[in-house]
Amino acid sequence: MPVSYYEKERVFKLDTPHSTYLIGIVDVEGFLGHIYYGRRIPDRDMGYLMRPREHRVPSEKNRERLSFYDGLPTEYPGHGIGDLRESCLCVETPEGYRACGLTYRDHKIYGGKPKLEGLPATYGEADDCTTLELAAEDKVLGLTVRLYYTAFETLDAICRSVRVENTTGKPIKLTRVLSACLDMDNQNFDLLTLHGNWALERMISRKKLGWGKQGVSSLRGISSHQEQPFMALAEHSATQSQGQVYAMNFVYSGNFLGQVEMNQQESLRMVMGIHPTDFCWNLAAGEAFQAPEVVLVYSSAGIDGMTHTFHDLYRNHLIRGPYQNRARPSLVNNWEATYFQFDTQKLLDIGREAAAAGIEMLVLDDGWFGKRNSDNSSLGDWVVNEEKLPGGLKYLVDTLNSMGLRFGLWIEPEMVSPDSDLYRAHPDYALQIPGREPTQSREQLVLDISRKEVRDCVYDQIHKVLSSANVEYVKWDMNRALTDVYSLALAPEAQGELYHRFVLGVYELQERLLRDFPNLLLENCSSGGGRFDPGMLYYSPHIWASDNTDAIDRLKIQEGTALVYPLSSMGAHVAACPSHTNGRVTPFETRGHVALPGCFGYELDLTRLTPEEKAMIPGQLEDYRKYGPVFRTGDYYRLASYSENHEYDALMAVSKDKRLAVIDYVQVMSRYRGKSIRVRLNGLDENLYYRCSETGEVHSGAGWMFGGVPLPKLNGDFLSRLIVLEAVEAE
Numbered sequence: 001m002p003v004s005y006y007e008k009e010r011v012f013k014l015d016t017p018h019s020t021y022l023i024g025i026v027d028v029e030g031f032l033g034h035i036y037y038g039r040r041i042p043d044r045d046m047g048y049l050m051r052p053r054e055h056r057v058p059s060e061k062n063r064e065r066l067s068f069y070d071g072l073p074t075e076y077p078g079h080g081i082g083d084l085r086e087s088c089l090c091v092e093t094p095e096g097y098r099a100c101g102l103t104y105r106d107h108k109i110y111g112g113k114p115k116l117e118g119l120p121a122t123y124g125e126a127d128d129c130t131t132l133e134l135a136a137e138d139k140v141l142g143l144t145v146r147l148y149y150t151a152f153e154t155l156d157a158i159c160r161s162v163r164v165e166n167t168t169g170k171p172i173k174l175t176r177v178l179s180a181c182l183d184m185d186n187q188n189f190d191l192l193t194l195h196g197n198w199a200l201e202r203m204i205s206r207k208k209l210g211w212g213k214q215g216v217s218s219l220r221g222i223s224s225h226q227e228q229p230f231m232a233l234a235e236h237s238a239t240q241s242q243g244q245v246y247a248m249n250f251v252y253s254g255n256f257l258g259q260v261e262m263n264q265q266e267s268l269r270m271v272m273g274i275h276p277t278d279f280c281w282n283l284a285a286g287e288a289f290q291a292p293e294v295v296l297v298y299s300s301a302g303i304d305g306m307t308h309t310f311h312d313l314y315r316n317h318l319i320r321g322p323y324q325n326r327a328r329p330s331l332v333n334n335w336e337a338t339y340f341q342f343d344t345q346k347l348l349d350i351g352r353e354a355a356a357a358g359i360e361m362l363v364l365d366d367g368w369f370g371k372r373n374s375d376n377s378s379l380g381d382w383v384v385n386e387e388k389l390p391g392g393l394k395y396l397v398d399t400l401n402s403m404g405l406r407f408g409l410w411i412e413p414e415m416v417s418p419d420s421d422l423y424r425a426h427p428d429y430a431l432q433i434p435g436r437e438p439t440q441s442r443e444q445l446v447l448d449i450s451r452k453e454v455r456d457c458v459y460d461q462i463h464k465v466l467s468s469a470n471v472e473y474v475k476w477d478m479n480r481a482l483t484d485v486y487s488l489a490l491a492p493e494a495q496g497e498l499y500h501r502f503v504l505g506v507y508e509l510q511e512r513l514l515r516d517f518p519n520l521l522l523e524n525c526s527s528g529g530g531r532f533d534p535g536m537l538y539y540s541p542h543i544w545a546s547d548n549t550d551a552i553d554r555l556k557i558q559e560g561t562a563l564v565y566p567l568s569s570m571g572a573h574v575a576a577c578p579s580h581t582n583g584r585v586t587p588f589e590t591r592g593h594v595a596l597p598g599c600f601g602y603e604l605d606l607t608r609l610t611p612e613e614k615a616m617i618p619g620q621l622e623d624y625r626k627y628g629p630v631f632r633t634g635d636y637y638r639l640a641s642y643s644e645n646h647e648y649d650a651l652m653a654v655s656k657d658k659r660l661a662v663i664d665y666v667q668v669m670s671r672y673r674g675k676s677i678r679v680r681l682n683g684l685d686e687n688l689y690y691r692c693s694e695t696g697e698v699h700s701g702a703g704w705m706f707g708g709v710p711l712p713k714l715n716g717d718f719l720s721r722l723i724v725l726e727a728v729e730a731e
């Protein structure tokens, strides 16, 4: 059991393979203090780390209670009575009282991990993990708050969530319920976050932590292109492979706040949860509110250590379904090939080329329904446009199936076009503020997915379409941020619940889809990578990483994405050239190498390729078949970063048994060098011998790791090479 309670010391100890987390019950009143989180230690009597004497525990010095409240490292801070740092829980009573402070009531420790009702979350059985359920209370309010901590047996991750139970006997309002808090001393940290915009998502930012509040957030209704629900504190000296890193990632797909506050005496408070702005949840007596989960990862092995924990946790304890451990089909998506200008004939032409090349699936993107011949109409009218697709989907899919191709379909269920039959019949289904014209984006409005009748209306239409043919894959898109967030179906005092209810509605719909079509492979997407978050990974094993399909920009996008999310979760395609995003021309081979580590496919008109390009596809598919598994299941290492050096990029993946390693190298900007670049590898078995596909030489893992591999000198820009190291018997 990695979780224990020590009665004498009044300490909870959570151990993962390389980390320890200690919680202490402080003073006679039972405050829940945070003692320690860091490298694994055997000790449990470390309460001195909370500096109880310096903070003057109230039983000894009640006159200094405020400085105690404001100084004690705390597990889950309330507000209004003295902890003046960022709070995690704000409660308002019918009288308008706004105060709360929690103390220990009781606890349970059990194997496995409870499900979070209606929410995505990591999962695990009794032999995977142990949960500490800590019941705290506000004695004045009579309120119960359950803090959940799940420690994993083989991973340095602790998953936290919070449930607020209204045991006060009166209705209350929750104006803030964050999901995790970590108080600690500053250790010369840098703050690591991911920022971006449309077509350039998840750019890595690393900067020195300063005084005051800093962090990440979204108020767009989605986790967003602009900021990720991820932040990490890395020691300033931490590198890819050395140093301490503390990370938080929010398993949620809506508004969020991730914040670090450096306050007096250089104490840090790191918090994460649903953004309190525009949030207010009414909790009737007897009701409970479940806040989403935050994943805490600790690494004493640098940034790679953090990344490996996230990847393994998400691959084995978040992603679900039949494709969790299976190769995803190679596919061709018609978006950049045709946009809205297609018909059955054109799709079959592409399909024929795809089948001949050995591609496994065709995904039909936007434009197959209603009267949608551009992006200005028909969202909400999920009926096949038989002018484009005579004989419906069935004829198209049956014909593709007979060619040996599987079929996938694009949908955007959360949206409605003002020019649609749905909107004409039910204008009230769109989010809108009475008296104000709702703001359009891409000529579309957002449906009020918090309402069951709206969900049913859209879902029933989509269910019918998906049942009409052999649809094995769905790409679920969401192409705008939320505005005009008011529901005509909610009481005025409940409008603060709407952002979260919207997200719950999306989760309910995706769960329904997976339940009704259990063999379906779901891909999430939001104008590219606007909803790349762990919440979405619970429903879809991969997510479209960006609308930017230029291979060179993708290097940066995929590097940022892979900092947290498994390579196999990134949708990545060989796309049309010149790039539709930035006009850049890159070789077909390079586009293949850049897409290879992700969930691989093509996004171009296969009928217009040159014979040379066409001839390369079977080889690329063979690489995906051969090396896809090592990228999908192995350990990922960043060897060189084009974002940093502006010249070249190299990543590697090593199979878990360490017998196969693949290096994906791209020379972005060529320049004369008197000598080759040498990269030191990582993750090999020092004692095994490996043959390098580039040079044919055999050396020990130690040799390749500590001596390095020379990268081939390539003559030109945007060139790439796949270098494979396979274990051989020693010669």
Ligand code: GLA
Pocket: 335, 365, 366, 375, 410, 477, 479, 525, 526, 527, 528, 529, 544, 546, 547
């Ligand atoms: C979004 C997606 C694209 C494509 C279009 C269709 O932008 O990211 O891949 O599906 O919508 O409208």
